[in-house]
Amino acid sequence: MSRSGLEQLETAGLEPGSGELQAVLAWLVAGEVPIDEAELKAALRRAVLVLAAGGDPHREVDLDTVAAIRLAEELDTPARRAALDRALEGLEAAAEGLPTVAEGLRILRAEPELAWRTFALALLADELAGE
Numbered sequence: 001m002s003r004s005g006l007e008q009l010e011t012a013g014l015e016p017g018s019g020e021l022q023a024v025l026a027w028l029v030a031g032e033v034p035i036d037e038a039e040l041k042a043a044l045r046r047a048v049l050v051l052a053a054g055g056d057p058h059r060e061v062d063l064d065t066v067a068a069i070r071l072a073e074e075l076d077t078p079a080r081r082a083a084l085d086r087a088l089e090g091l092e093a094a095a096e097g098l099p100t101v102a103e104g105l106r107i108l109r110a111e112p113e114l115a116w117r118t119f120a121l122a123l124l125a126d127e128l129a130g131e
Contacts, residue, residue, distance in 0.1 A: 006094055006101050016103035019062060019118070025104050026115065027122035029087035033080050040075070044127045047071040051124075061124055063117050072120035081112060084119055 014021040051067035061068055088109050095101040108115040 003094055006091075006098055010098040010101050014100065014104075016100050017107060018104075019121075021100070021104045022108055022114070022118045023122045023125060025088070025091065025101070025108060026084075026119040027126060029084065029091055030119065030122060030126070032087035032090075033083045033119065035075060035080065040123070043071055043074045044123065046074070047124050048127060051128075061121060061128070063114075063121055065121070065124075068117065068121040068124050071124055072117045075120060075123075076116060081116055084115060085109060085112065088115065 009021070009024060012021075047067040047070060050070055051061070051065065054066060063069075088105055092102065092105050092109075095105055108118065
């Protein structure tokens with residue numbers, strides 16, 4: 001993401017520990033986590049089905065949504081977690097001087113499980129937004 005995009009995110013009024021900010025940060029680096037497209041599409045399809053089985057598939061999702069948890073578990077590998085951490089680390093340099101964004105990144109990097117689940121949530125939310 002460009003510096004100007006991070007500056008806009010900084011001024012969005014989000015708290016550093018907010019799930020929304022963290023999901024945006026994870027989404028920004030999602031392309032840097034290598035997942036085979038067919039595998040990702042299949043996993044997302046299953047996650048949407050799990051979400052639909054629980055009611056409205058277009059309801060708001062969060063870290064505790066069963067579909068997001070299952071997606072995180074299904075896509076989890078040590079190599080992917082490492083790629084996510086490297087991508088978040090790379091975003092830190094661009095966030096210099098942006099305290100809210102920088103703190104959001106620090107939180108994600110300090111809590112790998114949170115970062116991974118947030119990454120899965122971001123992928124699921126993106127899939128739902130595209131429908």
